[in-house]
Amino acid sequence: MAMPQNSTGENGFCFAQTLDLSCPSLPPGEAGRTFTAPSGREPSGTPLSNGTASSGVPSPSDSCAEPLCSATPPEEGTQFGQGIKYVSAEGEELACGWGGFTPGCLQLFNTSKGVLFFLCVASFLQGMTVNGFINTVITSIERRFDLRSYQSGLIASSYDIAACVCLTFVSYFGGNGHKPRWLGWGVLVMGLGSLLFALPHFTTGRYEARSAAEVGVCGGNQSLPCAQAASSLSSYRFVFMLGQFLHGMGATPLYTLGVTYLDENVKTNYSPVYIAVFYTAAILGPAAGYLVGGMFLNIYTEIGREVDIAPENTLWVGAWWIGFLGAGAASLLISIPILGYPQRLPGSQRYIVMRVSEAHQLKDGSHKKASDPDFGKTVKDLPRSVLLLLKNPTFIFLCLAGATEATLIAGMSTFGPKFLESQFSLSASEAATFFGYLVVPAGGGGTFLGGFLVNKFKLRCSGIIKLCLLCTVSSLLAIFIFFIHCPNMPMAGVTQMYEGSALPGGRLNLTAACNAECGCLQETYSPVCGSDDVMYYSPCHAGCQGVSENLRNGKKVYQECSCIEKPLLPGPGDAEAGKCTSSCAKKPLLLFFMFVVILFTFLSSIPALTATLRCVSDRQRSFALGIQWIVVRTLGGIPGPIAFGSMIDKSCLLWQDQCGEQGSCYIYQNSAMSRYTLVAGLVYKVLGTTFFIVACLLYKPPPEESAPGSSDASENGNCDAQEHKPSLPAEEDI
Numbered sequence: 001m002a003m004p005q006n007s008t009g010e011n012g013f014c015f016a017q018t019l020d021l022s023c024p025s026l027p028p029g030e031a032g033r034t035f036t037a038p039s040g041r042e043p044s045g046t047p048l049s050n051g052t053a054s055s056g057v058p059s060p061s062d063s064c065a066e067p068l069c070s071a072t073p074p075e076e077g078t079q080f081g082q083g084i085k086y087v088s089a090e091g092e093e094l095a096c097g098w099g100g101f102t103p104g105c106l107q108l109f110n111t112s113k114g115v116l117f118f119l120c121v122a123s124f125l126q127g128m129t130v131n132g133f134i135n136t137v138i139t140s141i142e143r144r145f146d147l148r149s150y151q152s153g154l155i156a157s158s159y160d161i162a163a164c165v166c167l168t169f170v171s172y173f174g175g176n177g178h179k180p181r182w183l184g185w186g187v188l189v190m191g192l193g194s195l196l197f198a199l200p201h202f203t204t205g206r207y208e209a210r211s212a213a214e215v216g217v218c219g220g221n222q223s224l225p226c227a228q229a230a231s232s233l234s235s236y237r238f239v240f241m242l243g244q245f246l247h248g249m250g251a252t253p254l255y256t257l258g259v260t261y262l263d264e265n266v267k268t269n270y271s272p273v274y275i276a277v278f279y280t281a282a283i284l285g286p287a288a289g290y291l292v293g294g295m296f297l298n299i300y301t302e303i304g305r306e307v308d309i310a311p312e313n314t315l316w317v318g319a320w321w322i323g324f325l326g327a328g329a330a331s332l333l334i335s336i337p338i339l340g341y342p343q344r345l346p347g348s349q350r351y352i353v354m355r356v357s358e359a360h361q362l363k364d365g366s367h368k369k370a371s372d373p374d375f376g377k378t379v380k381d382l383p384r385s386v387l388l389l390l391k392n393p394t395f396i397f398l399c400l401a402g403a404t405e406a407t408l409i410a411g412m413s414t415f416g417p418k419f420l421e422s423q424f425s426l427s428a429s430e431a432a433t434f435f436g437y438l439v440v441p442a443g444g445g446g447t448f449l450g451g452f453l454v455n456k457f458k459l460r461c462s463g464i465i466k467l468c469l470l471c472t473v474s475s476l477l478a479i480f481i482f483f484i485h486c487p488n489m490p491m492a493g494v495t496q497m498y499e500g501s502a503l504p505g506g507r508l509n510l511t512a513a514c515n516a517e518c519g520c521l522q523e524t525y526s527p528v529c530g531s532d533d534v535m536y537y538s539p540c541h542a543g544c545q546g547v548s549e550n551l552r553n554g555k556k557v558y559q560e561c562s563c564i565e566k567p568l569l570p571g572p573g574d575a576e577a578g579k580c581t582s583s584c585a586k587k588p589l590l591l592f593f594m595f596v597v598i599l600f601t602f603l604s605s606i607p608a609l610t611a612t613l614r615c616v617s618d619r620q621r622s623f624a625l626g627i628q629w630i631v632v633r634t635l636g637g638i639p640g641p642i643a644f645g646s647m648i649d650k651s652c653l654l655w656q657d658q659c660g661e662q663g664s665c666y667i668y669q670n671s672a673m674s675r676y677t678l679v680a681g682l683v684y685k686v687l688g689t690t691f692f693i694v695a696c697l698l699y700k701p702p703p704e705e706s707a708p709g710s711s712d713a714s715e716n717g718n719c720d721a722q723e724h725k726p727s728l729p730a731e732e733d734i
Contacts, residue, residue, distance in 0.1 A: 094110075094342045094344065094345070094346045095107065095110065095342065096109060096110035096114075096340050096341055096342060097340050098339065098340050106340065109337070110341070110342070110345065110346065111345065112262070112265045112266045112274065112345060115180075115261065115262065115265065115341060115345065116262065116274055116277060116278060118334060118337050118338050119183070119254070119258050119261075119262070119278055119338070120277065120278055120281035121281070121330075121334050122183070122187045122190075122254060122258075122331070122334055122335075122338065123254060123255075123258070123278055123279070123281045123282035123285065124281040124282065124284060124285040124288070125187075125190075125285065125327050125330055125331050125334065126190060126247075126250075126251045126254060126282065126285060126331075127281070127282040127283065127284070127285025127286045127289065128285035128286065128288050128289035128292070128323075128327060129190075129194050129247065129285075129289065129323070129324065129327040129328075129331075130159055130244070130247050130251065131285065131286035131289065131413050132285055132286040132287070132288060132289010132290050132292075132293060132323075132436075133289045133292075133293045133320075133323040133324060133327065134155070134156060134197075134244070134414075135156070135286070135289070135290070135413050135414050135415075135416070135417060135432075136289060136290050136293030136294060136297070136320075136323075136417060136432040137293060137297065137318070137320035137323075138152050138155075138156070138414065138415075138417075138418070139417070139418060139421070139428040139664075140297060140301075140317050140318050140320045140428060141155075141240070141320060142664040143314075143315075143317055143664060144207060144233070144301065144317045144320070145200070145204075145233045145234055145236050145237065146233050146234045146656075146663045146664065147234055147237055147664060148645075148649065148662070148663070148664060148665075149415075149645040149646070149648050149649045149664070149665065150642060150645045150646050150649060151234065151237050151645075152237075152414075152641075152645060153414065153641040153642040153643075153644065153645030153646070154237070154241065154641075154642060154645075155237060155240045155241055155244055156244070156410070156414045156641035157410075157637070157638045157639075157640075157641050157642055158240075158241040158242075158244035158245050158248065159244045159245070159247050159248040159251075159637075160248060160410070160633035160634075160637035160638040161245070161248065161633075161638055162244070162245040162246070162247070162248025162249045162252075163248040163249075163251065163252050163629060163630075163633050163637075164629075164630050164633045164634055164638070165248075165249075166248070166249050166252045167252055167256065167626045167627075167629050167630045167633075168626060168627070168630065170182065170186075170252045170253050170256065170257070170626065171252075171256045171257070171622050171623050171625060171626020171627070171629075172382060172385070172622075172623050172626065174253055174256070174257045174622065175256075175257065175260065175621070175622025175623050175626070176622075178343045179253075179257045179258075179260070179261045179343065179622075180261070180338055180339065180340070180341035180342070180343070181339060182253040182257050183253045183254060183257055183258055183261070183338050184335045184336070184338035184339030184340075185253075185335070185339070186249070186250045186251065186252060186253040186254060187250060187254070187331050187334055187335040187338060188250070188331070188332060188335040189246055189249050189250035190246065190247055190249075190250025190251055190254075190331050191250070191327075191328045191329070191330070191331030191332040191335065192246055192250075192328070192332075193243045193244065193245070193246025193247040193249075193250060193328075194243070194247070194324045194325070194327045194328030194331060195324070195325065195328035195329075196239065196242060196243040196246060197239075197240060197243030197244070197247075197321075197324045197328075198321040198322075198324035198325050198328070199239060199243075200236045200239050200240070200321075201301070201320075201321040204233065204236070206302055206305075207301050207302055207317050217539050217540055217544050217545060217546060217547065217558065218515065218517075218518035218520070218539070218540050218543050218544055218545055218562070243324075250331075252629075255282075255625070255629065256622055256625040256626045256629060257622055258278065259275055259278070259609065259613070259625060260613075260621045260622040260625065262274045262275060262278060263275065263613060263621065264344070265344070265345040269455060269458070270455070271610070271613075272451040272452075272454040272455045272606060272607075272610045273451050273452065273455045275451060275606060275609060275610065276447060276448050276450060276451020276452060276606045277448065277451070279447045279451075279605060279606055279609075280444050280447045280448040282447075283439070283443040283444040283446075283447045283602060284440065284443075284444045286413065286436075286439055286443070287436050287439040287440035287443065287444060288436070289323065289436075290417070290432045290433065290435050290436030290439060291432075291433055291436040291437075291440075292323060293320075293323050293432055294429045294430070294431075294432035294433035294436065295429070295433075296318055296319045296320065296322045296323055297311065297318030297319070297320065297428055297429035297432065298311050298318060298429050299318055299319040299322070300316070300317075300318065300319065301317045301318060301319050301320065301321070303319060308556075309526075309577075310554065310555055310556070310577060310578065311427055311428075311429055312427045312555065312577065312578030312579065313526060313527075313577060313578060314525060314526065314527060314579075314666060315525070315526060316427075318428070318429060385620060385623055386627070388617075388620065389616065389620065389623070389624055389627055392615065392616060393694075393695070393698040394461075394465075394611075394615045394695050394698055394699040394700075395612065395615055395616055395624060395628075397691045397692070397694045397695035397698065398465070398608060398611055398612050398615070398628070398691075398692075398695050399612075399627070399628045399631040399632065400631065400635070400687075400691045401468070401472075401608065401688045401691035401692050401695065402608055402612075402628060402631070402632045402636070403631055403632045403634075403635035403636035404635075404636065404684040404685070404687045404688035404691065405472075405601060405604070405605070405608075405636070405684075405688055406632045406633070406635075406636030406637050406640065407635070407636040407637075407639065407640040407643070407680075407684050408601065408640070408680070408681060408684050408685070409601065409636075409640070410636060410637045410640030410641050410644075411640040411641055411643065411644030411680065412598075412644070412677075413439075414640075414641040414644065414645070415641070415644050415645065415648055416435050416438075417431040417432045417434075417435045418431070418648065418668075419673060419677065420434050420435055422667075422668040422670055422673060423485060423486045423582075423584070423587075423590070423670055423673070423674075424486060424582045424584060424587060425489050425579045425580060425581060425582035426579075426582075427578075427579075438591070438594060438595055438598060439598065441595075442595045442596075442598035442599040442602065443598055443599075443602045444602075445599065446598070446599040446600065446601070446602035446603040446605075447602045447603075447605055447606055448606075449603055450467075450471075450602070450603045450604060450605060450606035450607050451606040451607075451610070453467065453607070454467070454606065454607050454610055459607075460614075460701070461611055461614040461615055461699060461701060462696065462699055462701060464607045464608075464610055464611040464614070465607075465611050465692060465695050465696040465699065466696060467604070467607045468604040468607050468608045468611065468692050469689065469692040469693060469696060471600045471601075471603045471604035471607075472600070472604055472685060472688045472689045472692055473689055474596075474600040475596070475597050475599075475600035475601050475685060476682070476685040476686065476688075476689060478593050478596040478597045478600065479593075479597050479678065479681040479682060479685055480678070480682075481589070481590060481593030481594070481597075482674045482675075482677045482678035482681060483674075483678060484586050484589070484590065484674070485586070485590075485670045485671050485673070485674035485675075486582060486584035486586055486587060486590070486670055487584070487670060487671075488653075488667070488669065488670050488671075489535050489579065489580045489582060490533070490534045490535065491527075491534065491535040491536070491537070491654075491667065492510075492512075492534055492535070492536050492537070492541070492542075492563065493508060493509050493510035493511075493512070493536075493537060493541065494508060494510075494535075494537070494653055494654050494667055495653065495667075496534075497509065497512075498512035498513075498514065498563060499512075508654065510522060510537050510541055512563060514543045514562040514563035515540065515541050515542070515543045515562070515563055518540050518541075518543060519540075520537075520538065520540035520541050521540075522537075522657050523657055524538050524540065525537060525538060525656065525666055526538045526539065526577070527578065527579055528542055528544070528558060528575035528576060528577055528578070529575060529576050529578060529579060529580035529581075530542060530561065530563075530564040530573055530574075530575045531564055531566060531567065531573040531574055531575065532564050532565060532567065532573060533580055534564070534580070535579060535580050536561075536563065536564075536575060539558040539561070539575060539577075541563070542558065542561040542562075542563045542564055542575050543561050543562030543563040543564070543572070544558035544559065544560060544561040544562075544574075544575055545559065545560035545561075545562075546558070546559050546560055547559070548574075552576055553576070555576050555577045555578055556576070556577040557574055557575070557576055557577075558574060558575045558576075558577070559574045560572050560574075561573055561574055561575050597681075609625075611695075612624060612625065612628055613625070615699065643680070644680070647676045647680065648665075648668065648673060648676070649665065650672065650676065651668050651669045651672035651673040651676060652665035652667070652668055652669075653667045653668060653669050654666040654667035
């Protein structure tokens, strides 16, 4: 095979991926030169990359502080400080900028770390919006727009539906196109989706929460006109679904093209760490979304308007829309620098040269088709690309394992705050903040640790799959914690009779002798906690006659409640606005094992992604990730929230009644919720474990002698060069 040619007559070398290129701009007298390195020492101009050279000075791949020149003749190329000319062999523009605007200051960011920073910001915003804010405000949106859990689950699934529609197109054509442009436009579309998601707040009328002070006390004006049909607001779910659809379209390039763009522009050993940092930002995003979203929920949705209900009141709706406005504006801004990156970073070619193939070996040898440089550039190759992936059993079972994990992640991230809210008798904002504290160290730490372990132990594809298997088995054992649950706080007329006995047949009976004369309405739900530690549907249902002007713990106090007996003293007791505080002794144990489940679930995410990238041919990586995301979303992300929502609806004890229409759920049965969560967790974790075992058993690595200098490496677009070789021999044929 021919050696690289000296293109400048000095120390600038120009060679492409197959090491068989001479620069088209070479003078005739220069084209025949070959470079001979004295044995035992480094050559003064060791070729590093396509269009770069090393001469003891930093190259653009190290600092990228200077723009690269494109394919101009050597005598016309840009002269850098050390007298080195950098010429692109293929005429590519490797400078960072927009069109002809490529200022030198931007080239400081034209490195793999610069790309990583902007992609991390984009993934952080995506995670904060889609997996943070939406899951945090789901209860508030249900309450504000009269939605049921399965409808809010459908809103959450719209994101994955959009991704499935776009993934094949984006991953196939974007994988062979200009990846940063696809990424930048995707982030911009994602920002528009966030702005659209906040739109219903501005197009609906003011939220009118009828406080207990107005209609709640016994003997008060209990008229509650049904002027508007409650179901009219529920049609806004289609606007939310469209916003989520745009979120899904915009994020599609981020986790397919973004991952492969990072993988192509860094050393193979560092790739898992870069991808882990990228995904850690995506995990920290939801955590920030839970924490910040929880803070916003403590602000009343109609900002500037005084209301006499507290955030603990179940009629309270927080400012759910603020986060979407901020995230949308930030996404629009961050898309601008991403659009300015070149198709390939300066210096990236040397990493392609050094890469060793770990692609699964098919018996019929058809995996060699992907080595064709023109493969995958036209629509005609699409069926063959799909067929090559379908014939790769390791890839198929890694996809199925990812789908099982995605089902649990999607379901628990959507309804995890609601689970904590019910089990520990928390407000929506408290539950969201609590869940954020769990996700930050467990999800973020697990994601980064997974990539670190792959890099630390230099795991090959087979070892990576075994690590995923170990993590899945560990989380499977921890999920048995859902055998236990916190008991429901006693609620008169819902979980027990007013005199304390169990409800016959589990039916609601909110009327008793102590409140029979009050004329209470079931439409007015405003729970209070009596001095007897029993919850009541409203101050009226507790038989309360008045409201104290003094606050206790920042909450209203209702007095002379005929259904509540004072402890140790005769006479009516009093009640405090809001739910009773849970004193569940199992709370620390439940939280610890939930932490373990989240940790080990996310610990396997980066290793599984790395194994997917390594078990397919280099030219199919973007497309393989696209197909994997389709499988993961179709079998996991889409049905996950819908299934969990329907399952949680089955554990509902008390439904909202709006003029005869069933609204959202007020009270869930904790034991049933834990039982359903346990069954779902066991089923999907057992399936995930099985799929990882099969993937490990069926994986067929390349032969041991397959190295960068062997034919197998060349089959996947790699070159006959090894990273540890100090020099290249000067023979014409190797």
